[in-house]
Amino acid sequence: MRGPVTQTTMDFEQPWTLENYLKVGGYQALRRVLTEKMSPDAIIAEVKVSALRGRGGAGFPTGLKWSFMPRNFAGDKYIVCNSDEGEPGTCKDWDIMLYNPHLLIEGMAIAAYTMNVKTGYNYVHGEIFEAYERMEEACELARAAGFLGDDIMGTGFSFDLHNHLGYGAYVCGEETALLESIEGKKGQPRFKPPFPASFGLYGKPTTINNTETFASIPYIINNGGRAFLELGKPNNGGTKLFSVSGHVNNPGNFEVPMGTPFAKLLEMAGGVRNGHTIKAVIPGGSSMPVIPGEIMMDLTMDYDSILKAGSGLGSGAVIVMDETVCMVRALERLSYFYHEESCGQCTPCREGTGWLYRIVHRIEHGQGRKEDLDLLLSVGENIAGRTICALGEAAVWPVQGMLRHFRAEFEYHIEHKRCLV
Amino acid sequence: MLSAHIQEQINRELKKYPVDQKQSAVMSALRFVQDEKGWISTDDMSDVAAFLGMANMAVLEVATFYHMYNLKPMGKTTITVCTNLSCTLCGAEETVAHLKTRLGIGLGEVTADGKFGLREGECMGACKDAPLFTINNKRLCGRLSNEKIDQILAELDKS
Amino acid sequence: MINIEIDGKLVETERGSTVMDAAHKAGVYIPHFCYHKKLSISANCRMCLVEVEKAPKPLPACATPAADGMKVHTHSELAVKAQKGVMEFLLINHPLDCPICDQGGECELQDIAMGYGGGESRYTEEKRVVTPKEIGELISTREMSRCIQCTRCVRFGQEIAGVMELGMANRTEHAQIMSFVNSSVDSELSGNMIDLCPVGALTSKPFRYTARSWELSRRKSVSPHDGLGSNLALHVKDYKVARVVPVENEAINECWISDKDRFSYEGLNSPERLTRPMIKQDGLWIEVDWAPALEYVANGLRQIASNAGAEHIAALATPHSTFEELFLLQKLLRGIGSGNVDYRLRQSDFSADGKQAGAPWLGMPIADINAADRFLIVGSFLRKDHPLLAQRIRQAVKHGAQANIVHASDDDLLMPVANKAIIAPNELLNTLAQVLKALAAEKQAELPAAVQQAVAAVTVTAAASAIAQSLSGGQQVAVLLGNFAQQHPQAVQIALLAEQISALCAGKFGYLGEAANSVGAYLAGAVPFAGNVQGMNAAQMLAEPRKAYLLLNVEPELDMHNPQQAMSAMRAADMVVAMSAYKHHAMDYADVLLPVVPFSETSGTFVNTEGRAQSFKGAVKPLAEARPAWKVLRVLGNLLDVSGFDYDTSEAVRAEGLHTLGLDDKLGNHIAGVAISIMANGNDAGLQRVSDVPIYSADALVRRAASLQKTHDAAVPCVMLHGSEMQKLGVQSGDTVKVSQGDASVQLTVQKNDSLPHGAVRVAAGHPATAALGAMFGTIEITTGHSTKQPENACQVAGQSVERA
Numbered sequence A: 001m002r003g004p005v006t007q008t009t010m011d012f013e014q015p016w017t018l019e020n021y022l023k024v025g026g027y028q029a030l031r032r033v034l035t036e037k038m039s040p041d042a043i044i045a046e047v048k049v050s051a052l053r054g055r056g057g058a059g060f061p062t063g064l065k066w067s068f069m070p071r072n073f074a075g076d077k078y079i080v081c082n083s084d085e086g087e088p089g090t091c092k093d094w095d096i097m098l099y100n101p102h103l104l105i106e107g108m109a110i111a112a113y114t115m116n117v118k119t120g121y122n123y124v125h126g127e128i129f130e131a132y133e134r135m136e137e138a139c140e141l142a143r144a145a146g147f148l149g150d151d152i153m154g155t156g157f158s159f160d161l162h163n164h165l166g167y168g169a170y171v172c173g174e175e176t177a178l179l180e181s182i183e184g185k186k187g188q189p190r191f192k193p194p195f196p197a198s199f200g201l202y203g204k205p206t207t208i209n210n211t212e213t214f215a216s217i218p219y220i221i222n223n224g225g226r227a228f229l230e231l232g233k234p235n236n237g238g239t240k241l242f243s244v245s246g247h248v249n250n251p252g253n254f255e256v257p258m259g260t261p262f263a264k265l266l267e268m269a270g271g272v273r274n275g276h277t278i279k280a281v282i283p284g285g286s287s288m289p290v291i292p293g294e295i296m297m298d299l300t301m302d303y304d305s306i307l308k309a310g311s312g313l314g315s316g317a318v319i320v321m322d323e324t325v326c327m328v329r330a331l332e333r334l335s336y337f338y339h340e341e342s343c344g345q346c347t348p349c350r351e352g353t354g355w356l357y358r359i360v361h362r363i364e365h366g367q368g369r370k371e372d373l374d375l376l377l378s379v380g381e382n383i384a385g386r387t388i389c390a391l392g393e394a395a396v397w398p399v400q401g402m403l404r405h406f407r408a409e410f411e412y413h414i415e416h417k418r419c420l421v
Numbered sequence B: 001m002l003s004a005h006i007q008e009q010i011n012r013e014l015k016k017y018p019v020d021q022k023q024s025a026v027m028s029a030l031r032f033v034q035d036e037k038g039w040i041s042t043d044d045m046s047d048v049a050a051f052l053g054m055a056n057m058a059v060l061e062v063a064t065f066y067h068m069y070n071l072k073p074m075g076k077t078t079i080t081v082c083t084n085l086s087c088t089l090c091g092a093e094e095t096v097a098h099l100k101t102r103l104g105i106g107l108g109e110v111t112a113d114g115k116f117g118l119r120e121g122e123c124m125g126a127c128k129d130a131p132l133f134t135i136n137n138k139r140l141c142g143r144l145s146n147e148k149i150d151q152i153l154a155e156l157d158k159s
Numbered sequence C: 001m002i003n004i005e006i007d008g009k010l011v012e013t014e015r016g017s018t019v020m021d022a023a024h025k026a027g028v029y030i031p032h033f034c035y036h037k038k039l040s041i042s043a044n045c046r047m048c049l050v051e052v053e054k055a056p057k058p059l060p061a062c063a064t065p066a067a068d069g070m071k072v073h074t075h076s077e078l079a080v081k082a083q084k085g086v087m088e089f090l091l092i093n094h095p096l097d098c099p100i101c102d103q104g105g106e107c108e109l110q111d112i113a114m115g116y117g118g119g120e121s122r123y124t125e126e127k128r129v130v131t132p133k134e135i136g137e138l139i140s141t142r143e144m145s146r147c148i149q150c151t152r153c154v155r156f157g158q159e160i161a162g163v164m165e166l167g168m169a170n171r172t173e174h175a176q177i178m179s180f181v182n183s184s185v186d187s188e189l190s191g192n193m194i195d196l197c198p199v200g201a202l203t204s205k206p207f208r209y210t211a212r213s214w215e216l217s218r219r220k221s222v223s224p225h226d227g228l229g230s231n232l233a234l235h236v237k238d239y240k241v242a243r244v245v246p247v248e249n250e251a252i253n254e255c256w257i258s259d260k261d262r263f264s265y266e267g268l269n270s271p272e273r274l275t276r277p278m279i280k281q282d283g284l285w286i287e288v289d290w291a292p293a294l295e296y297v298a299n300g301l302r303q304i305a306s307n308a309g310a311e312h313i314a315a316l317a318t319p320h321s322t323f324e325e326l327f328l329l330q331k332l333l334r335g336i337g338s339g340n341v342d343y344r345l346r347q348s349d350f351s352a353d354g355k356q357a358g359a360p361w362l363g364m365p366i367a368d369i370n371a372a373d374r375f376l377i378v379g380s381f382l383r384k385d386h387p388l389l390a391q392r393i394r395q396a397v398k399h400g401a402q403a404n405i406v407h408a409s410d411d412d413l414l415m416p417v418a419n420k421a422i423i424a425p426n427e428l429l430n431t432l433a434q435v436l437k438a439l440a441a442e443k444q445a446e447l448p449a450a451v452q453q454a455v456a457a458v459t460v461t462a463a464a465s466a467i468a469q470s471l472s473g474g475q476q477v478a479v480l481l482g483n484f485a486q487q488h489p490q491a492v493q494i495a496l497l498a499e500q501i502s503a504l505c506a507g508k509f510g511y512l513g514e515a516a517n518s519v520g521a522y523l524a525g526a527v528p529f530a531g532n533v534q535g536m537n538a539a540q541m542l543a544e545p546r547k548a549y550l551l552l553n554v555e556p557e558l559d560m561h562n563p564q565q566a567m568s569a570m571r572a573a574d575m576v577v578a579m580s581a582y583k584h585h586a587m588d589y590a591d592v593l594l595p596v597v598p599f600s601e602t603s604g605t606f607v608n609t610e611g612r613a614q615s616f617k618g619a620v621k622p623l624a625e626a627r628p629a630w631k632v633l634r635v636l637g638n639l640l641d642v643s644g645f646d647y648d649t650s651e652a653v654r655a656e657g658l659h660t661l662g663l664d665d666k667l668g669n670h671i672a673g674v675a676i677s678i679m680a681n682g683n684d685a686g687l688q689r690v691s692d693v694p695i696y697s698a699d700a701l702v703r704r705a706a707s708l709q710k711t712h713d714a715a716v717p718c719v720m721l722h723g724s725e726m727q728k729l730g731v732q733s734g735d736t737v738k739v740s741q742g743d744a745s746v747q748l749t750v751q752k753n754d755s756l757p758h759g760a761v762r763v764a765a766g767h768p769a770t771a772a773l774g775a776m777f778g779t780i781e782i783t784t785g786h787s788t789k790q791p792e793n794a795c796q797v798a799g800q801s802v803e804r805a
């Protein structure tokens, strides 16, 4: 089953070609916006009606974000697409760029028109070079076909889009680190305020959205905000791409309506790998707190439902773990990741992520102490809310989630110096 | 000195950015150096700095911040294996073990003939294809099994 | 203005200011490390977290904008918990061995940890160790493990010094401060990073482990080097100056000092210090007591005065001497009937003597530099000659000012330069005339007829007209003449044109004072036209050799415009009296050496380039038998029966010579009664000498500062040429060539320098390697006779790999 928003070209043998994109009505939304000279306010209103929330992890309402851009700013302004997905478990933007690159281009062009921006950048995660190349090629073709560049479709509107390849730094997914990175610097997040809408790329007003967010725009223009909203549920408009990985038979990206039961999504992913039972699920990318399998089976996949269960929908990356997984080992790997990826500038994250990792590492290696679990929570408390960017929280939430639901397993580890599983 | 080819590549990249923001091309410049030489030496960093009008130290900061840059000689082919959670759940440890035996080297090492280098990577944003690795940061190979790895190595050995 | 409440105190603060700014105003201290008022905000240490009412989490005071009605608590439970949490993180990887740390006792981390640190450490894992890097002779990174990654040092380089010498490589807890492949960190302002470092990670290499902070007594003083007059604290241990740090003075040096100010103290303790008076008898130097030495001098002078006439006695002094010393020197000379006294040792154009309105000075307060929006800087090795003034100009440029340069060398000023005309020295005057002409056209202003006539014939080049265009768009224009312009053989004409240019822009026109007391020396009357008895200027005293020379702190082979001529005059004299802190070359030609003390061992006054008189006290006792020069001169005055030499204190000297109130009317750059004439200078054939005085060769003290002498800037000067001139001559970098000026010559190594104009050759002055040559300006010949070839890139290292942490 294909999703109606981002997977429009998936039935073709070569889903990425401009030709095929045009066959499914590609660039019609842009054409409509430009030829009808739709007012930016009207577009923003439509996006607000759609209840589209940012697909990058924080779920911020997109229409609202766009309305923050200064309309009559004299100098340059930018829009930036965040395709740096590196949150473990997440691989949805990869598919969009690889199989439906023109959808992203069209979405960004509409956004550019709405915010009166002439230049956009698409920041692509370093490891998925093929997606970068695909985007470079697609931009080239779009330019040649008059969908990008000067005087798009003869309407007098100009917008150009460039791709910037990351090179191995998860933190560049954080929007201001990403801007620093485009500026040719280390990817160290900036303190906010000022926010990008007033001081962004090269110090100019900038709006940053996730790939999937931009890719949802053409649907909203073509079918109306209401139609998008109705794909999902109130306050959680549209469909959403979920990356399902880990212990399932058929891992993959699935675009399903917001509010789809988790059980259904699991079924689409072929169910838990053969002969095993579900133990735990990380529902929104590795920084979201883990949820035990039995609780998860009763949840629906949308921001509100997952939040109520004490976790978050995040980037929509679902990591499924079966009963063979040692939770201490799993947390050790995640803690190592955040320790490895801390940009190193602010004290609580630089020092705290290493401390967290070392404690979990000790427990996993049979050198845990009784007081370690409380120490983990206390160190976590000193990190979360004290850092420049949310990587601090991202490192702490997995710890909190694990100890909330699987504390016994950690205690067992400390006491018996080995795994429960 | 940066080769003519690299200079040409950088110049093309520079077109993406405002004229007074040449530094924006530093990441791609370093990538081009690595593509040509397999790694980036401090001399290369100075050359890039001079080309883009940056301080040497600013280039070194960038080169050491982003983990896909090789800062010491790596193999003609460098394989980077993702070992993050989704990949580990799907057997990344076995992937690493198999590569280690097949190549006879550990993580961060290069084979004696200089043909292969092996590195560990963080999440590559392709978790549905776990376990997986990249080849020279260009090609991503997923859903690996030992047989598939052998096949890829054989193919690389020939080229 | 907005109102905010901090710990219950209501403060008014500017819109756009931060909570930290407001706290300063309210007198509330918020602990911090990365914040520094002169640097950009990075908000990375998180030590300054405070509670802001209605904010869900603690916020960093340094970065949080103050908002009207905001209520801030710096000591609430939430704030203190956050601060303690951060302190714990800062300490987990920090060595806790304060007693053996060089920073111990003056460490911001140590101080704040006392208030916010926990008792016992909850961290039981292994501590991080950072391997030290070699970054040169001035700064030690031996204790890099103590770094708390506040990045103050990095920001200082990028924002204040203008050069990114240090950076933070790697990420995560492996983030490390380092220089590029261990390149040395010794730009002229680097030492400030030692002060900025809140912990003991960057320490002073010369000072390390020579004293604990509590053993030092701190004495205020004033820099004896460049014209800025930086305020210093001399830290003294065991009657010796153990180190020098800045004393903040926003109007002068802000909170910085140059490396020269900071590290030159090593010269105070140099083994070359002269400790007893010496007299040469039958070609042998013998140490004597003060009384016979001074008797000897007095007798000698008396004899020459009566036999040959007092006009055969000459006195030369460096402008690094104090006002009191210079005042007594000229008073002594005039007292015995000679007007031959001068401090302008490197000057060569004296045609404005007696025609200048007052002492040549900056023409504005130093702090006004930051407010200027257009600069025309003429003939200046700006960064090296005036490191902190250069820094102020850099800040102005950062805030939108345009710097325009007319000079004979295009040195990197570490700031964007709007326009420049890089021309051979003999084209300097003509180029300024072009700028003036273009500016008059731009402004549609009428020049005085005589000036108009003088500039009529010059042809305006594109560079000159670009400069004129830039200047004409300015509201606050500053036209500044550097040392090179002041030493130029057409210095007076240059000044006249510069004044015209600034007048057209309703701007300020001034001189960048070469030395600590260039203005003070003038005010002290240490110029030949100051008194009733007219005398010879510095150049004349050498051109028509005198029978006796009194040298005050002068090393003629290094300090004079024409060292060759100076040395032959010294050798020919009947008597040379060297008042000096050091044994030096004078041993060859002098008859008497009188040990006088450097600035740190006497009270005195320097008047800086903006005309501000700053007095200081001696920080330590005079070394051995050395005596303050003002006391020596007082005794000489008595011995020679000059009246009015009964001073008890240096303050009394100062009171007589310097009326500090109303100094302003004694300063004056306007020259009256010299006609402008744009004449070519010398012949155009041959290579024109461009000479700088290397930063660490500029005065006797810094020449003996051991660590500074090991830096790049102290390397033996090369002969520098533009690549095209090298091709013409058939020489290559690394060749040793014969460099001749007149009938003198030296051997120097060739270095390619494309920042030089065609037709020019750069040969430094003020350095022993070039002291045999003649005037600082003139024609130089280069012969390749027996050139020995060295490999071009001998010192270059091959590409290295970087260890990824």
Ligand SMILES: Cc1cc2nc3c(=O)[nH]c(=O)nc-3n(C[C@H](O)[C@H](O)[C@H](O)COP(=O)(O)O)c2cc1C
Residues within 6 Å of the ligand: A053, A054, A055, A056, A057, A058, A059, A060, A062, A065, A082, A083, A084, A085, A086, A087, A170, A171, A172, A173, A174, A175, A176, A208, A209, A210, A211, A213, A214, A389, A390, A391, A394
């Ligand atoms: C450590 C960190 C990593 C992030 N990684 C990503 C990412 O890979 N992709 C992404 O779109 N947003 C990521 N974000 C969120 C972005 O900062 C930002 O909120 C998002 O790109 C905004 O787009 P949206 O409003 O369309 O979601 C990350 C945030 C943090 C703190």
Ligand code: SF4
Residues within 6 Å of the ligand: A171, A188, A189, A341, A342, A343, A344, A345, A346, A347, A349, A350, A387, A388, A389, A390, A391, A392
């Ligand atoms: S929280 Fe971590 S990643 Fe974010 S700015 Fe601070 S150190 Fe960098």
Ligand code: FES
Residues within 6 Å of the ligand: C031, C032, C033, C034, C035, C042, C043, C044, C045, C046, C047, C048, C049, C060, C061, C062, C063
């Ligand atoms: S002083 Fe505010 S974060 Fe460092």
